[in-house]
Amino acid sequence: xxxxxxxxxxxxxxxxxxxxxxxxxxxxxxxxxxxxxxxxxxxxxxxxxxxxxxxxxxxxxxxxxxxxxxxxxxxxxxxxxxxxxxxxxxxxxxxxxxxxxxxxxxxxxxxxxxxxxxxxxxxx
Amino acid sequence: xxxxxxxxxxxxxxxxxxxxxxxxxxxxxxxxxxxxxxxxxxxxxxxxxxxxxxxxxxxxxxxxxxxxxxxxxxxxxxxxxxxxxxxxxxxxxxxxxxxxxxxxxxxxxxxxxxxxxxxxxxxxxxxxxxxxxxxxxxxxxxxxxxxxxxxxxxxxxxxxxxxxxxxxxxxxxxxxxxxxxxxxxxxxxxxxxxxxxxxxxxxxxxxxxxxxxxxxxxxxxxxxxxxxxxxxxxxxxxxxxxxxxxxxxxxxxxxxxxxxxxxxxxxxxxxxxxxxxxxxxxxxxxxxxxxxxxxxxxxxxxxxxxxxxxxxxxxxxxxxxxxxxxxxxxxxxxxxxxxxxxxxxxxxxxxxxxxxxxxxxxxxxxxxxxxxxxxxxxxxxxxxxxxxxxxxxxxxxxxxxxxxxxxxxxxxxxxxxxxxxxxxxxxxxxxxxxxxxxxxxxxxxxxxxxxxxxxxxxxxxxxxxxxxxxxxxxxxxxxxxxxxxxxxxxx
Numbered sequence: 001x002x003x004x005x006x007x008x009x010x011x012x013x014x015x016x017x018x019x020x021x022x023x024x025x026x027x028x029x030x031x032x033x034x035x036x037x038x039x040x041x042x043x044x045x046x047x048x049x050x051x052x053x054x055x056x057x058x059x060x061x062x063x064x065x066x067x068x069x070x071x072x073x074x075x076x077x078x079x080x081x082x083x084x085x086x087x088x089x090x091x092x093x094x095x096x097x098x099x100x101x102x103x104x105x106x107x108x109x110x111x112x113x114x115x116x117x118x119x120x121x122x123x124x
Numbered sequence: 125x126x127x128x129x130x131x132x133x134x135x136x137x138x139x140x141x142x143x144x145x146x147x148x149x150x151x152x153x154x155x156x157x158x159x160x161x162x163x164x165x166x167x168x169x170x171x172x173x174x175x176x177x178x179x180x181x182x183x184x185x186x187x188x189x190x191x192x193x194x195x196x197x198x199x200x201x202x203x204x205x206x207x208x209x210x211x212x213x214x215x216x217x218x219x220x221x222x223x224x225x226x227x228x229x230x231x232x233x234x235x236x237x238x239x240x241x242x243x244x245x246x247x248x249x250x251x252x253x254x255x256x257x258x259x260x261x262x263x264x265x266x267x268x269x270x271x272x273x274x275x276x277x278x279x280x281x282x283x284x285x286x287x288x289x290x291x292x293x294x295x296x297x298x299x300x301x302x303x304x305x306x307x308x309x310x311x312x313x314x315x316x317x318x319x320x321x322x323x324x325x326x327x328x329x330x331x332x333x334x335x336x337x338x339x340x341x342x343x344x345x346x347x348x349x350x351x352x353x354x355x356x357x358x359x360x361x362x363x364x365x366x367x368x369x370x371x372x373x374x375x376x377x378x379x380x381x382x383x384x385x386x387x388x389x390x391x392x393x394x395x396x397x398x399x400x401x402x403x404x405x406x407x408x409x410x411x412x413x414x415x416x417x418x419x420x421x422x423x424x425x426x427x428x429x430x431x432x433x434x435x436x437x438x439x440x441x442x443x444x445x446x447x448x449x450x451x452x453x454x455x456x457x458x459x460x461x462x463x464x465x466x467x468x469x470x471x472x473x474x475x476x477x478x479x480x481x482x483x484x485x486x487x488x489x490x491x492x493x494x495x496x497x498x499x500x501x502x503x504x505x506x507x508x509x510x511x512x513x514x515x516x517x518x519x520x521x522x523x524x525x526x527x528x529x530x531x532x533x534x535x536x537x538x539x540x541x542x543x544x545x546x547x548x549x550x551x552x553x554x555x556x557x558x559x560x561x562x563x564x565x566x567x568x569x570x571x572x573x574x575x576x577x578x579x580x581x582x583x584x585x586x587x588x589x590x591x592x593x594x595x596x597x598x599x600x601x602x603x604x605x606x607x608x609x610x611x612x613x614x615x
Contacts, residue, residue: 001271003279005157008148015149030137032223033255034216066224068137069378078137118394119128119380121138122344123150 025060025104026080030089032067038074039092046096047077051104060104073115079103088113126389129356130380131364132180132217132340136224141259144266147227153272155346156231159238160280168239169195172342175350176362181207181298181335182410182439183515184361184428190332193322194240197330202242204233205326205333207303208249208256211295212411213462215442217366218336220378222249222256225340226263230273230286232339235346237284240332244285248303251290260288295412295466299514300325300333302468313470314514335440337366357383361427369395371444372402387422391445402447406530410439412459412466413519415526416452435526437519451548452531453538457485459523467516474517477508481521490551491612493539502528543610550593551612557584557597561605567597588613 002008029035029044044062051057068076073089077099086109091099095113102108130136139146147153159168173188194202206229210218222229233245249257264286267273275283289307296302297312304326306312325331341363345353354362361383367390369376374396381390387407391397398404406416415436417424424430428438446455460482469475484501487493505521512518528535537543544552557567557576561583568576568584575591578584586597598606 001269002153003271005154005161005278008153008157008278012148012151012154015145028137028140032136032220033253034220036255063140064142065139066136066141067220067378069133069220069380070375071377072375073377076137118125119130121130121134122348123134 023059024081027060027062027104028065028078028080029062030067030074030076030078031064034067034071035075038090040075042093043075043077043091043096046093047100050097050100054100054105056104069119070115076115077113081107084109087115087117089115126381126385126393128380128394129364129382131344131356132221132337132366133224133378133380134344135228136220136378139225141224141226142262144227144263144270147225151347152227152343153231155343156234156272157278159235159346160278160282165195165239165241168235168346171350172239172345175345175353176360177338177341177345177353178361178363178428179335180337180341180365180438180440182413182437184438187334187338190322190334191236191239193320194242194330194332197323199330201244201327201329202240203326203329203331204236204240204242204245205300205303205307205321205331206233206245206247206249206336206339207298207300207333208247208253208336209291209298209303210250210253210336210440211298211466212440212442213459214370214444215368215411215440217368217378217441219253219256221336221340222253222260226256226260227267228340228343229260229336230263230267232342233286234273234277234284235342236332236334236339238282240330242332243283244287246287246289246307246326248289248291248297248307250293252293257288257290264288294468295462296468296514296516299516301514303333304331311468313468314516316513337441358425358427360429365426365438365441367441367443369443369445371408372398372404372447372450373445374399383427384425386425387417390426390443391422395445398445398447402449404445405448405450406446406452408436408444408446408455408459408523409442410437410522411442412463413437413515413522414439415522416446416455416530417526418530435522435529437522449546449548451489451544451546452527452534453485453488453544454546454548456523456527457482457489460485460520463516463520467520471511471513471517473508473511474513474520477504477512478517478520480504481508481524485524488535488538489544489549491538491542491549495539497539498528498535541610542612547608552610553593553608554588554611555586555591555593555595555598556607556609557586558605558607559583560603562603564602566600566602567606570596570600572596 076089077091177187178184301314302312321331366380467474563581575587
């Protein structure tokens with residue numbers, strides 16, 4: 001319950017300051033109707049399963065997100081680590097293992113899955 | 125290389141829509157905090173008016189002026205309505221915003237409520253968007269739990285509540301008066317304006333109706349200021365616009381670019397051009413109310429005015445790319461067919477006029493049109509535009525008029541030469557088998573209606589009366605023995 005805007009601001013600053021430690025990896029799977037139609041639910045499950053198999057769940061968080069607008073590359077997966085990020089797609093269930101090993105296991109920034117990011121946000 | 129700039133889609137694909145913390149981390153609800161503690165309602169209206177934000181649902185009416193009119197009404201009950209009844213073929217930005225960033229809509233509607241003096245808001249969303257409804261519902265509950273929506277927001281004496289209303293899928297309900305009647309529980313039929321909803325709207329009370337994309341701009345404007353917003357886009361149309369790229373284009377999807385970006389930049393640099401090495405012919409913008417812009421005008425910088433000057437309109441931002449294999453007359457017919465389906469039937473020009481206009485277009489595509497047809501189409505279109513009750517009817521002939529203006533040769537070709545060079549209009553071409561046929565029987569085997577005759581190792585023939593023009597024989601023949609030639613039953 002936020003009693004005033006200062007409380008909200010403080011909470012927002014706190015969220016910004018914790019979060020990104022340089023070892024933690026965030027995996028964002030595009031899960032709007034478009035992504036789900038392209039199989040994002042299954043892909044998210046597959047990625048989670050492989051992360052458990054590789055026993056790296058301690059430092060990896062898999063999350064859903066909205067649509068980045070790239071219908072032609074759905075399902076899309078974004079991998080974030082220490083302020084850097086790489087956008088991947090299309091990632092199918094069969095690709096999940098590859099993606100985890102190449103992009104989460106290593107810090108590989110180049111692979112056949114990488115989509116060049118051609119947008120800036122007003123929040124950057 | 126042009127880069128997209130995301131204001132409306134700033135959180136889409138960045139945050140988890142079901143996680144309020146994610147939104148707060150992106151400065152979420154801080155605009156609301158600022159508005160409630162540092163600004164008067166009049167300041168908020170001035171800020172939005174000063175930013176020059178215009179309605180992103182299509183019409184481009186200045187949002188600030190709409191808010192100002194509603195704010196000036198003396199009434200103890202007012203309403204904020206969000207139009208999320210996205211119905212244009214090929215447009216899906218509203219769905220994406222609600223699915224990817226529901227809290228920004230809640231925050232913006234609450235700000236609007238404070239600005240005009242409303243304590244109740246409705247989101248009118250299509251029932252065909254179950255995921256959007258589910259996420260928006262969860263977001264509303266969460267916001268209420270945290271005191272960001274509901275009674276005494278942030279401990280102030282301002283209260284605002286939100287309710288979701290489901291649209292049953294009628295295109296006309298995207299028109300604001302129809303939408304209002306639909307929320308009230310009546311048939312979704314339009315009424316004349318004035319009175320405008322800002323004066324007398326939902327349940328007879330002053331009401332603002334804004335599109336999802338318009339609302340999504342509001343928190344950013346409040347936080348970053350009107351001057352920042354004015355620095356993006358063009359002088360008359362500040363800010364960005366989200367387009368849904370569809371049709372014959374490589375990179376389909378949602379894009380957001382500053383107003384003033386040219387069509388070429390969007391199609392070639394962001395959209396990655398037309399697939400299979402084909403040439404683009406035109407783009408269709410504005411859905412069934414818009415028009416087709418030919419390739420010669422692709423260096424046009426897009427804003428509300430420039431599209432209007434090209435007989436099209438911004439609409440909600442659907443942008444469908446047509447390539448050289450598209451028949452323009454058939455495209456116009458497609459959109460008119462849509463309008464005829466979706467006309468509510470209340471006024472005669474729209475109900476009967478559009479039906480008759482569609483029949484005239486059908487004579488063009490089936491080869492029975494004569495020299496008077498074009499004139500008939502023009503005059504009937506003008507009558508429909510001038511006399512229809514609501515926006516749906518007033519704009520329904522636009523796809524026909526704009527294609528008549530920019531592609532008169534295609535109409536002429538259909539009417540005078542009885543020919544469709546794109547080979548789309550089935551009555552104006554036929555498949556024939558030429559002398560190179562070796563009688564392999566493949567086409568006869570694949571023909572779904574068994575209309576190809578001929579003995580093995582003999583030249584085959586197509587029985588034209590039975591042919592459904594599916595093109596299967598043309599596709600499967602390995603010897604290029606099937607030709608597509610002008611001609612047909614009415615030719």
